[in-house]
Amino acid sequence: MKIVLKSETVRIASTLAAFFMALPLGLKGLTGIFVWTSPFIMLNSIIILKSFVVLNLLGTAVLLVVIFKNRFFCRYMCPAGFCCDKISGISRTKVSIHKKMPAVGSWLALISLAAAFAGIPLLILLDPLAIFHGTFSILSGDLSFVTILSLSGFPLLLAVNYIFPDIWCSRICPLGGLQDLLTDIRRRTSRLIRRKPQESDPYSPARRFFLASGLGLISGFVLPKLISPSRSQYIRPPASVEPATFNTLCIRCGNCIKSCPTNIITNHTDYSDLTSWMTPEINFGDGYCLETCNLCSSVCPTGSITHFSPDAKKIIFMGSAVVNYKECLLAHNKECDRCMAACKYNAVKIVPASRLLLMTPEIDQKKCVGCGACAVICPTSAINMIPPLAV
Numbered sequence: 001m002k003i004v005l006k007s008e009t010v011r012i013a014s015t016l017a018a019f020f021m022a023l024p025l026g027l028k029g030l031t032g033i034f035v036w037t038s039p040f041i042m043l044n045s046i047i048i049l050k051s052f053v054v055l056n057l058l059g060t061a062v063l064l065v066v067i068f069k070n071r072f073f074c075r076y077m078c079p080a081g082f083c084c085d086k087i088s089g090i091s092r093t094k095v096s097i098h099k100k101m102p103a104v105g106s107w108l109a110l111i112s113l114a115a116a117f118a119g120i121p122l123l124i125l126l127d128p129l130a131i132f133h134g135t136f137s138i139l140s141g142d143l144s145f146v147t148i149l150s151l152s153g154f155p156l157l158l159a160v161n162y163i164f165p166d167i168w169c170s171r172i173c174p175l176g177g178l179q180d181l182l183t184d185i186r187r188r189t190s191r192l193i194r195r196k197p198q199e200s201d202p203y204s205p206a207r208r209f210f211l212a213s214g215l216g217l218i219s220g221f222v223l224p225k226l227i228s229p230s231r232s233q234y235i236r237p238p239a240s241v242e243p244a245t246f247n248t249l250c251i252r253c254g255n256c257i258k259s260c261p262t263n264i265i266t267n268h269t270d271y272s273d274l275t276s277w278m279t280p281e282i283n284f285g286d287g288y289c290l291e292t293c294n295l296c297s298s299v300c301p302t303g304s305i306t307h308f309s310p311d312a313k314k315i316i317f318m319g320s321a322v323v324n325y326k327e328c329l330l331a332h333n334k335e336c337d338r339c340m341a342a343c344k345y346n347a348v349k350i351v352p353a354s355r356l357l358l359m360t361p362e363i364d365q366k367k368c369v370g371c372g373a374c375a376v377i378c379p380t381s382a383i384n385m386i387p388p389l390a391v
């Protein structure tokens with residue numbers, strides 16, 4: 001009884017911690033840090049990017065623990081699982097048809113990881129922490145019916161668990177399935193070493209591994225060819241991976257949006273490009289990308305925004321500034337050099353215009369990283385920010 005109480009206390013504490021870190025509270029580098037503890041997100045990310053950052057140690061530590069303590073994450077850490085358990089507990093529904101449903105979580109985990117080897121983290125959005133954080137990212141963006149609907153995965157999960165108690169954790173969750181799979185592999189390996197007979201299982205791990213991995217690999221190779229790449233281009237946060245990978249790797253957790261000190265990252269809500277729906281894009285309003293900041297890259301748990309140091313910013317090209325000369329005060333024989341003064345990368349110079357006695361701002365695209373400082377300061381909005389120009 002004592003142990004049950006202890007586990008319940010840890011679960012409540014974990015759920016509260018995840019909840020506060022998911023809110024737009026200006027927690028800087030701690031924003032959404034809970035997402036980093038998911039081994040499923042961590043594995044998908046490092047397979048796709050073939051890189052490992054320090055915070056991936058959180059997911060790795062959990063991965064090592066679950067090998068020896070099955071469902072450790074579910075029992076002590078998962079905020080989505082805790083809420084699903086509570087909802088299932090109060091459910092009065094008599095529906096039991098789902099109890100005959102086979103547990104597909106470990107299949108889903110294997111399919112997603114195999115597809116990641118082929119270039120797409122197919123089912124990463126099914127991670128329970130992605131679903132949990134996605135819903136809270138509604139609070140950091142513009143509220144509209146469609147955005148609320150599209151980020152309502154967590155309430156939906158609770159509703160499904162109310163109708164079909166325990167269905168998510170025991171049957172579907174790929175993170176739960178990954179833990180079952182790892183424990184199963186550990187048990188079988190230990191029996192093999194101790195030369196004990198294996199437990200009978202109609203789907204032996206080898207067979208399951210072969211089938212699910214094959215399915216994942218085929219999906220990973222075929223799906224990108226079926227989905228035509230979008231022609232639209234947006235300004236993404238600095239050091240974002242290329243668009244096709246970005247759209248599939250980004251779990252729409254909103255960490256980058258919540259962490260940005262100048263509030264220039266917003267959700268992409270262009271109906272004409274649904275593959276990018278709710279991914280982050282840059283919209284310079286009154287702010288620009290600070291030359292000393294790397295927060296969005298520090299809090300992104302998937303590496304969609306690859307980690308960079310502020311020192312590297314002068315070589316990270318997130319966009320390009322272009323001048324509409326007709327709108328510039330200099331074209332009207334008035335004095336101004338605000339854009340040149342605002343540029344921290346020395347990319348703007350005031351030079352003689354082709355027309356006699358007039359001056360004009362000239363942007364050196366080899367130096368312009370697209371931070372938006374000049375566009376924001378321009379009193380006549382004569383500078384537009386566009387996706388990076390190839391130079």
Ligand code: SF4
Nearest residue numbers: 260289290293295296
């Ligand atoms: S690096 Fe730029 S876009 Fe990213 S959080 Fe900082 S100011 Fe915002």
Ligand code: SF4
Nearest residue numbers: 250251253254256300
């Ligand atoms: S880019 Fe990274 S931090 Fe931003 S929403 Fe996507 S996964 Fe989250």
